[in-house]
Amino acid sequence: MDSPTPPAATRHIRLTSHPGQGTDSAPALRWGAADPHERGPVVGSTGNRSQRNVIGTHSGSYGVYRALAVAAGNLTKGHRADLTNTAPTDAVGPYPVWGDAHKMVSIDPWGASVQTVYADYLERGYDIRPTIAVTKAHIHLPEIKQALAFQRLQVDGKILLEDASATVTKIAVEPVWWLPGVAERFKVSEADLRRALFEETGGMYPELVTRSDLEVFLPPIGGQTLYVFGDVRDLANPNVTLTARVHDECNGSDVFGSDICTCRPYLTHAIEECIRGAQAGGVGLIAYSRKEGRALGEVTKFLVYNARKRQVGGDRADKYFLRTECVAGVQDMRFQELMPDVLHWLGITKIHRLVSMSNDKFDAITGSGIEVGERVKIPDELIPADAKVEIEAKVAAGYFTDGRVPTADDLAQVKGRGLE
Amino acid sequence: MDSPTPPAATRHIRLTSHPGQGTDSAPALRWGAADPHERGPVVGSTGNRSQRNVIGTHSGSYGVYRALAVAAGNLTKGHRADLTNTAPTDAVGPYPVWGDAHKMVSIDPWGASVQTVYADYLERGYDIRPTIAVTKAHIHLPEIKQALAFQRLQVDGKILLEDASATVTKIAVEPVWWLPGVAERFKVSEADLRRALFEETGGMYPELVTRSDLEVFLPPIGGQTLYVFGDVRDLANPNVTLTARVHDECNGSDVFGSDICTCRPYLTHAIEECIRGAQAGGVGLIAYSRKEGRALGEVTKFLVYNARKRQVGGDRADKYFLRTECVAGVQDMRFQELMPDVLHWLGITKIHRLVSMSNDKFDAITGSGIEVGERVKIPDELIPADAKVEIEAKVAAGYFTDGRVPTADDLAQVKGRGLE
Numbered sequence: 083m084d085s086p087t088p089p090a091a092t093r094h095i096r097l098t099s100h101p102g103q104g105t106d107s108a109p110a111l112r113w114g115a116a117d118p119h120e121r122g123p124v125v126g127s128t129g130n131r132s133q134r135n136v137i138g139t140h141s142g143s144y145g146v147y148r149a150l151a152v153a154a155g156n157l158t159k160g161h162r163a164d165l166t167n168t169a170p171t172d173a174v175g176p177y178p179v180w181g182d183a184h185k186m187v188s189i190d191p192w193g194a195s196v197q198t199v200y201a202d203y204l205e206r207g208y209d210i211r212p213t214i215a216v217t218k219a220h221i222h223l224p225e226i227k228q229a230l231a232f233q234r235l236q237v238d239g240k241i242l243l244e245d246a247s248a249t250v251t252k253i254a255v256e257p258v259w260w261l262p263g264v265a266e267r268f269k270v271s272e273a274d275l276r277r278a279l280f281e282e283t284g285g286m287y288p289e290l291v292t293r294s295d296l297e298v299f300l301p302p303i304g305g306q307t308l309y310v311f312g313d314v315r316d317l318a319n320p321n322v323t324l325t326a327r328v329h330d331e332c333n334g335s336d337v338f339g340s341d342i343c344t345c346r347p348y349l350t351h352a353i354e355e356c357i358r359g360a361q362a363g364g365v366g367l368i369a370y371s372r373k374e375g376r377a378l379g380e381v382t383k384f385l386v387y388n389a390r391k392r393q394v395g396g397d398r399a400d401k402y403f404l405r406t407e408c409v410a411g412v413q414d415m416r417f418q419e420l421m422p423d424v425l426h427w428l429g430i431t432k433i434h435r436l437v438s439m440s441n442d443k444f445d446a447i448t449g450s451g452i453e454v455g456e457r458v459k460i461p462d463e464l465i466p467a468d469a470k471v472e473i474e475a476k477v478a479a480g481y482f483t484d485g486r487v488p489t490a491d492d493l494a495q496v497k498g499r500g501l502e
Numbered sequence: 503m504d505s506p507t508p509p510a511a512t513r514h515i516r517l518t519s520h521p522g523q524g525t526d527s528a529p530a531l532r533w534g535a536a537d538p539h540e541r542g543p544v545v546g547s548t549g550n551r552s553q554r555n556v557i558g559t560h561s562g563s564y565g566v567y568r569a570l571a572v573a574a575g576n577l578t579k580g581h582r583a584d585l586t587n588t589a590p591t592d593a594v595g596p597y598p599v600w601g602d603a604h605k606m607v608s609i610d611p612w613g614a615s616v617q618t619v620y621a622d623y624l625e626r627g628y629d630i631r632p633t634i635a636v637t638k639a640h641i642h643l644p645e646i647k648q649a650l651a652f653q654r655l656q657v658d659g660k661i662l663l664e665d666a667s668a669t670v671t672k673i674a675v676e677p678v679w680w681l682p683g684v685a686e687r688f689k690v691s692e693a694d695l696r697r698a699l700f701e702e703t704g705g706m707y708p709e710l711v712t713r714s715d716l717e718v719f720l721p722p723i724g725g726q727t728l729y730v731f732g733d734v735r736d737l738a739n740p741n742v743t744l745t746a747r748v749h750d751e752c753n754g755s756d757v758f759g760s761d762i763c764t765c766r767p768y769l770t771h772a773i774e775e776c777i778r779g780a781q782a783g784g785v786g787l788i789a790y791s792r793k794e795g796r797a798l799g800e801v802t803k804f805l806v807y808n809a810r811k812r813q814v815g816g817d818r819a820d821k822y823f824l825r826t827e828c829v830a831g832v833q834d835m836r837f838q839e840l841m842p843d844v845l846h847w848l849g850i851t852k853i854h855r856l857v858s859m860s861n862d863k864f865d866a867i868t869g870s871g872i873e874v875g876e877r878v879k880i881p882d883e884l885i886p887a888d889a890k891v892e893i894e895a896k897v898a899a900g901y902f903t904d905g906r907v908p909t910a911d912d913l914a915q916v917k918g919r920g921l922e
Contacts, residue, residue: 144723145702148835149699151837163831215805224648275573282565282568304794309758334727340639341639381674411578
């Protein structure tokens with residue numbers, strides 16, 4: 083079939099691969115400056131090109147939908163957000179670490195407070211968007227209702243309400259990558275990072291390789307959501323007991339309850355621990371990252387499931403990592419290297435109870451200078467039968483356990499269900 | 503702080519904005535050809551540039567993580583996926599509609615079967631990746647367990663098992679956009695679509711505007727997941743009763759049970775209806791799309807929550823849409839226009855019971871030629887108190903109801919909770 087219309091340009095299109103006219107008005111960014119004015123506002127909106135000082139645009143991958151909205155005529159090109167009444171419900175920071183260009187490389191610490199911090203820029207017509215939003219919510223989870231029924235939790239009227247809902251502050255965070263710092267985190271040169279980001283995405287954003295003057299990249303990927311139980315300010319107080327889980331998205335389990343992994347059971351257990359901790363005068367945190375299927379995406383994840391369950395000998399813990407590596411080329415692409423940034427943004431210096439067995443997460447958190455007290459395992463009774471393959475393979479590979487580390491022989495005995 | 507390393511190129515970087523050498527070996531794509539060989543394979547992997555015949559790369563937004571993996575030295579550049587044992591557990595199609603370039607514009611109908619359909623290309627060294635994966639799962643939802651306890655559902659040993667898990671076929675689908683067809687769907691010229699996708703993303707993929715010869719785009723956005731209850735083949739049989747819900751992601755409710763909307767309650771109700779339908783000899787389908795916060799992203803969503811709850815008069819149904827529009831410029835960016843493609847891919851011609859009240863979804867589905875029988879409301883008792891604002895506003899704006907449509911006066915009376 084032919085194209086309905088030939089893609090002929092009727093208006094001048096300017097490529098972005100090299101600096102052009104009018105960039106005089108783009109605010110300079112001095113990443114790592116403690117003062118937000120010295121640092122400068124991140125301008126990633128597309129309405130006025132001359133104001134932009136980053137590569138990419140806002141809303142992560144949803145920037146593509148915004149582009150569709152403009153194409154379809156639903157959204158006016160250059161729409162300015164009316165930010166009335168949108169300010170954070172809870173203040174976070176500022177903390178000294180916000181000015182540390184080694185610890186804050188993948189989010190904009192001033193992203194929640196652009197309205198106040200950069201009010202003068204906004205008044206002068208700069209289109210500065212929040213990259214962080216802070217609100218309040220009541221959350222109802224069937225697993226928490228069950229914990230109440232079994233009297234593992236009690237209603238206190240503040241953290242956990244009569245209707246079994248928990249009160250939380252929730253915070254959405256979009257990625258804002260300062261490329262020199264991201265490169266440093268991965269121990270590669272900035273040039274190599276930029277080149278890989280360009281080449282391995284099939285050529286996304288040529289400015290990555292042509293505009294070394296633009297150091298900040300808003301990547302089209304999912305961000306993070308933080309759920310805080312108790313007072314957000316207490317997160318920064320090492321004397322208040324912090325219970326925290328850093329959780330990576332797994333739609334199949336988190337939403338649909340697939341029994342091949344422990345994701346939702348571990349998450350809801352962590353929420354229960356967070357509520358219990360907050361009720362005891364502490365504070366709780368779930369940091370949820372959009373990294374589906376170890377950031378391999380769900381198509382790859384399902385391909386791996388099939389390869390695991392069909393291999394000779396069936397789905398076995400001793401072949402668990404190998405199958406992912408055959409299909410994807412790596413065991414995992416989640417890169418916990420950037421994850422601690424959001425913890426530092428919250429002012430966290432100590433996690434008293436880390437509800438995670440992942441050594442990658444533990445190493446990244448402690449490596450970034452945050453102290454970790456106890457590590458909390460998922461209770462055995464919450465591990466679905468078919469998920470034993472995963473959890474045993476991970477424990478053998480270095481996941482935290484207070485029990486016995488399985489041997490190679492043990493792993494060969496741990497088998498999952500076939501494809502029926 | 504200075505860059506750790508200057509972004510100096512030590513190896514030649516080729517921009518992609520204009521056709522270069524070696525594209526002779528890229529297979530031609532003739533979208534809409536019924537025969538997969540005549541259509542040609544979609545080659546979006548980055549290992550061998552001369553084979554590529556699309557803009558963008560695989561895995562949606564996770565392509566960025568793959569690029570990070572190469573930069574970090576974890577993934578070998580040019581890794582070829584070993585697809586052994588990854589083939590679909592269930593055959594889907596082919597159906598005649600797969601060759602309809604008006605109905606199949608946002609997914610590759612041959613995306614699940616590249617290993618068999620393009621075996622010759624793979625043998626000749628082409629790196630062709632599946633964009634669809636089909637597997638089996640058992641899913642456990644607390645709400646289904648409750649439906650069993652209340653005897654609304656019964657165990658049958660096939661669809662619903664003794665341990666309260668349901669058996670499903672699940673299918674992950676990545677977006678593959680044929681730009682002329684996407685433009686036609688939105689009733690804009692291909693040139694305008696390409697320009698908006700380029701300009702409004704801040705310059706993502708210059709090929710969008712420079713390479714009109716490349717008609718297929720793999721956008722860096724989330725895809726869809728399909729959960730099928732019963733026999734996948736029955737979806738294409740209009741004589742088998744199909745219960746279906748088309749659900750758009752809402753992490754805050756789907757995972758965490760936030761009470762400001764009806765997302766998870768409606769989803770789990772639909773799963774219950776799907777199981778009941780499959781047990782009665784029918785088939786069930788949940789099509790889950792990654793379109794967080796009406797595809798505005800979660801930061802915008804939370805900003806809107808604050809604006810709603812803080813406005814004069816509090817959170818009221820009559821101001822529900824207005825607040826979104828003030829912040830985002832539109833009420834919704836989900837664009838149901840592309841959603842029916844996946845239903846056609848499954849061979850669906852009739853949905854007997856559509857578990858959705860959305861008029862946008864209904865219009866898109868019926869407008870694409872799929873017949874819809876009954877429309878199933880969310881039961882009133884499943885609507886959280888704070889979500890009444892949303893549901894009443896939507897019913898007044900055209901959502902399906904078998905009850906009374908609220909008037910402007912009614913809407914002004916429907917109030918939500920404040921920010922406490």
